[in-house]
Every structure is written in structure tokens, then in C-alpha cells.
Amino acid sequence: MTSKKDFSPQNIVRILQKLEDGILIGLLLLMIFIAVLQIFLRNLFNSGILWGDPLVRVLVLWIGLIGAMVASRNDHHISIDVLSRYLPDQIKKLSHLMISLFTTMVCAVMAYYSIVFVIMEKDAGLIAFATIPTWVCESIIPVSFAIISFRYLIFFFTGLNKLFKRISQ
Structure with missing residues (x-):
């Protein structure tokens, strides 16, 4: 029998994070x-898997984008924060809010246009390797950008909530 605690938001988030980590690994x-x-097949048998190299290229795309999703869950993306080191704390928090909102908007636009791109690739009916269509290989693009956008939207509203709580106190 499952308890309500098993389906708490924290447990669901933890399960999704472990799933992300497992897929990435x-x-x-x-x-x-x-x-x-x-490498082994080429050097020892002068052969190889015909679709091996295209698969590795697709895996690089998937690993990069899933890695970006993993980095976004704790707001650990690459950032250039030369100015923020010298800003007062209140302005630094406000700038972090604006950066979160900007990241949300950019990733949402990227998710939208990558959906359009994947649909165009599906309509074209191209094959990436073996019998795998290109749109399947590229489907990680809109998914990852949508998840990153959603996470930064949560960061924005969480930061906004903290800012209003401090102001009201």
C-alpha cells in the first residue's frame, strides 16, 4: 500500500532527477x-558498424541537451557574472530574477521553433541512420528547451515570491 508521502512533490522531483541522471549516464x-x-572493429577487422558514427553524433546531441537539463535543475548553467560580483545584494537578487525571466523566454522561443523544425523534419521523411527517422533523433531539442524554460520560470516565480515576502516584512 502506498502512502501520500510517496507521491509528495519532493519525491516526484527526486524520482524525475534520478531518471534524468540515469538516462544521461x-x-x-x-x-x-x-x-x-x-575503433576496435576498424583496427582489427577493417570494418565497422555502418550506422555507428551517425549514432554517436546523435548521442552527442542528446547528451549535451540532457546535460543542459540537468544543469538547469539547480541553476548551474554557465554564466558570465563579472558585474554581479560588484552589485549590492538587493540589486543582485533583482538581476537574477531578470536573468531567470530572460532565460525562460529565450528557451521557450527555442522550444517553439525547434518543435516547428522537428515537424518539418517529420514531414520530409528523412532517415538519420538504420531505419530511425531524423525527427526522432532531433526530438530531444524541443523537449529539453521546454523543460529548461519551465525550470527557469519556476526559479523566476520562486525568486519573485521571496522578494515580495522580504518587502512585506
Whole structure:
């Protein structure tokens, strides 16, 4: 029997984070395995897996975008914060809010246009490798940008909530 605690938001988030981590690790191991297998087959048998190199390229795309999703869950994206080091705390918090909102908007636009792109690729009916359509390989693009956008929207509203709580006190 499951309790209400099993379905708490914290547990669901923790499960989703472990799922993200597991997918990232699994894809990285698969990419390393395919790349090493290709090297082994080429050097010892003068052959290789015909679709091995395209698969590795697609795995690099997936690993990069899932890695960006993982980085976004704790707001650990690359940032240039030369100015923020010299700003007063209140202005620094406000600038972080604006950066979160800007990141939300940019990633939402990227998600939208990447959906348009994936639909165009599906309509074109192209094959990436083996029998895998290109749109399947590229489907991680809108998914990852949508998730990153959603996370930064949460960061924005969380920061806004903290800012209003401080002002009202």
C-alpha cells in the first residue's frame, strides 16, 4: 500500500532527477561503447558498424541537451557574472530574477521553433541512420528547451515570491 508521502512533490522531483541522471549516464555509456567498438572493429577487422558514427553524433546531441537539463535543475548553467560580483545584494537578487525571466523566454522561443523544425523534419521523411527517422533523433531539442524554460520560470516565480515576502516584512 502506498502512502501520500510517496507521491509528495519532493519525491516526484527526486524520482524525475534520478531518471534524468540515469538516462544521461546510460546514453554516455552507450556512446562510449559504440565509439570504442567502432575503433576496435576498424583496427582489427577493417570494418565497422555502418550506422555507428551517425549514432554517436546523435548521442552527442542528446547528451549535451540532457546535460543542459540537468544543469538547469539547480541553476548551474554557465554564466558570465563579472558585474554581479560588484552589485549590492538587493540589486543582485533583482538581476537574477531578470536573468531567470530572460532565460525562460529565450528557451521557450527555442522550444517553439525547434518543435516547428522537428515537424518539418517529420514531414520530409528523412532517415538519420538504420531505419530511425531524423525527427526522432532531433526530438530531444524541443523537449529539453521546454523543460529548461519551465525550470527557469519556476526559479523566476520562486525568486519573485521571496522578494515580495522580504518587502512585506
